[in-house]
Structures are given as C-alpha cells and as structure tokens.
Amino acid sequence: MPFQTDGMVIKNERIQSLYFLLGIYCPPIANQIKPGQFVMLKVSDDRAPFLRRPFSVYQSCPDPYPEKKKRGCLFILYKIVGKGTRKMTALEKGQKVDLIGPLGNGFTLPPLPSSASIILIGGGVGIASLYSLAEALKDRNLFVFIGGRTREDIFCVEDFKKLNSAIFIATEDGSLGVKGTVIDLFLTQRKKFNRRYRHYLYTCGPTAMFKTLSKSFNSKNFICQGSLETRMGCGFGACWGCVVKTNHPQTPYQRVCKEGPVFYLENILWE
C-alpha cells in the first residue's frame, strides 16, 4: 500500500549537463519499493508547482544493504525539463521532503534459473528506471542498451558495468558509441539472442521509442515489458489523467500510475 511520508535529503548533485542525482533518507519507502515502482515527490515547499512529480527510483537501499551509509536511502536520477525539476535542483542536504510511494506495479522479474538473456533498453533519462532492476538481476545474462541524443545524455554507464553486464551505447549524433537510436542498435544485435529461448526485454524511454520498438519488432522470442512515462496528476489512480489505450477487452483505458507504469508492450495500442 502506498503512503505519504517525509524523507530527508542526503545529497542533490549534478552528475552531468541537465542530469542530477537526488538522495533521500526514507527507510519506510526504501525498504518496500520494488524495481519499476515510483514515488510522487513534492519538489519544493513553494505553492508552485502545486502537483507532485513522478519519479522512478534509480536505486533503493533497504535495511540490510551492504553499504552501511546508504541503508534506508533511495536515489532519484532526474533531468531538468521544466519548472518542477528546475526547482528540485535547489533541494539541500538536510532538507525535509514530502513523498508518496511506493506507487505502481513494477517489473515482473524473469523466472529463476533461466538460460534466457535479459535485455534492458533505456532511452535518455528512461535508463534511470532500469538500474534497480539491473541490480536485482545482477550476475544473470544481462545486456544493457543505453541511448540518447548526444553524449551528454549518456550516464551511469560505470554503475551498469559493475553489475557484469554487456553494455551497448548509441547516440543520435554519433558523439558516443554507435550513431543512431538505441532501437536501431538493438535491432542490429538481436541475432545474438538464441532463438531457442524466449528472452526478457525491459525498456523505458520516450513514447517515440516504444512506438518504434513495437512497430519494428514483432518477435515471439522476446517478452517485452515497458515502463511508460506519461504526465500525471494524482499518481495514485484517482484522476484518470494518465491513461493509455490497451487491448484489454473490458477496460481498454488503463491508468499508467495504477495498472502501470509497467505494461507488456504487446498490449498497448499506440494512438
């Protein structure tokens, strides 16, 4: 069950260009949140913006976490895109923040043991919602595809490397890794994945990326889950401001904040 609680900022640092890492000490949420779930954060004490903003948790460190100083903390990796995220950059160490979580359904993990590969595809800041999943799956057969417009949009590669994953990078301007989109890159590599198994593909990024993936890719060899990032009002199922159209016979419009944010991509009807 989600709940509202206070946390305390432990760090809020620029990692590069428009990207920041916010650390919050908040054991009640850090102990419960699962990969793919999210929090609604009040980004400032000012009246505006009035609505909380949704963020995935990049990393959560529940009580028995090996690094003692991170225990009880959760980390949000965010990009400045507008007024709320700009205000977030002013949060200071020691400051109290108000958040609601854990929200949403989270990713369904692949069964254990399995010879199948696990493929993560992150576009832009979408990669932030995949790191906690990668941590949960470390030392499995992990392939991580990271994409962005330019090299400024590629980050956290070192964190993924520590999980013994194979990393593939694409930028649209070719300033880092292969030139093109991350989906182009994945499609060129797809023969790597043995056709005898069904592989698990997890993805997060802009809507255009999901649409391209769904169109260009109709393979029975991959079970694809995507974490969608729509604009949200309440974040907990009350306003129906975040719906997406699906092939569900009874309830075609599903709420990204409640039934999602993770959906099997084959069930989404892109408009």
Ligand SMILES: Cc1cc2nc3c(=O)[nH]c(=O)nc-3n(C[C@H](O)[C@H](O)[C@H](O)COP(=O)(O)OP(=O)(O)OC[C@H]3O[C@@H](n4cnc5c(N)ncnc54)[C@H](O)[C@@H]3O)c2cc1C
């Ligand atoms: C489940 C979920 C998880 C998310 N996780 C992260 C995360 O880990 N890190 C991160 O940086 N961002 C994440 N986002 C997106 C984040 O919530 C928005 O960037 C943020 O709400 C923007 O607030 P703002 O006030 O700065 O922008 P606004 O001033 O409200 O808008 C600025 C611009 O950004 C666009 N925009 C705003 N919200 C979204 C959105 N949700 N999707 C697409 N475009 C949007 C607007 O259309 C507008 O063009 C997530 C969103 C969802 C739904």
Ligand code: FES
């Ligand atoms: S944001 Fe209100 S129902 Fe999803």
